[in-house]
Amino acid sequence: MLEQNIKNNSNLSVRVEAILFYLAEPVEIKFLVKTLEVPREDIVDAINEIEASLSNRGIKIVRHNDEVSLVTSPELGGLIEKIIKEERERDLGRAGIETLAIVAYKGPVSKKEIEYIRGVNSQYALRNLLLRGLVEKKGSETLERVIVYSITTETLRFLGLGNISDLPEYKEVQKQLEVIEETEEEKDVIEDTRDANGD
Secondary structure: OHHHHHHHHOOHHHHHHHHHHHHOOOEEHHHHHHHHOOOHHHHHHHHHHHHHHOOOOOEEEEEEOOEEEEEEOHHHHHHHHHHHHHHHHOOOHHHHHHHHHHHHHHOOEEHHHHHHHHOOOOHHHHHHHHHOOOEEEEEOOOOOOOEEEEEOHHHHHHHOOOOHHHOOOHHHHHHHHHHHHHHHHHHHHHHHHHHHHOO
8 A cells, every 4th residue: 555655656766765674785776777767767756756855865976976775873883883792792693503504605696686595585684794704795806786795704703714715515415516606507597498389
């Protein structure tokens, strides 16, 4: 019902804000243009509207080149640092360990892949690992606008390993992952062929 009301009211700024909040990372304006199917000028106007509405609030809009993101206000830096310190001192927990294991064995891996494997939203677990320096994120070398996660040198120190291949059954897991990926690629080829043939 809310989504229908938003569409009826053509409230573009609400939709842009929802995307920025959900992705929780810098988003290119051209991605918003493509996703929301509206002109660039309208997206920029919507971002300006969000920025104005967040005046004197706990979050704000940050722009860099062609990217825009939602961040916490600098004035609240002390509060955020306190929370970060508390999170770092906490145990990783089951969610953190599961997520770290997936990144270690399958990385570089996207958030979407991690959530597919775990079956749950992994944003909080990834954020916690990022704060601790146990994972790092960067743009995918093969897919446009996809962020992938990898382990860091700190991860190896944390796990007491000299090399990523020292993980238990690492080579066996890698072979299994290769088989799974090859099977998925074959399925994609078959589906593409069927689509092309109109089956």
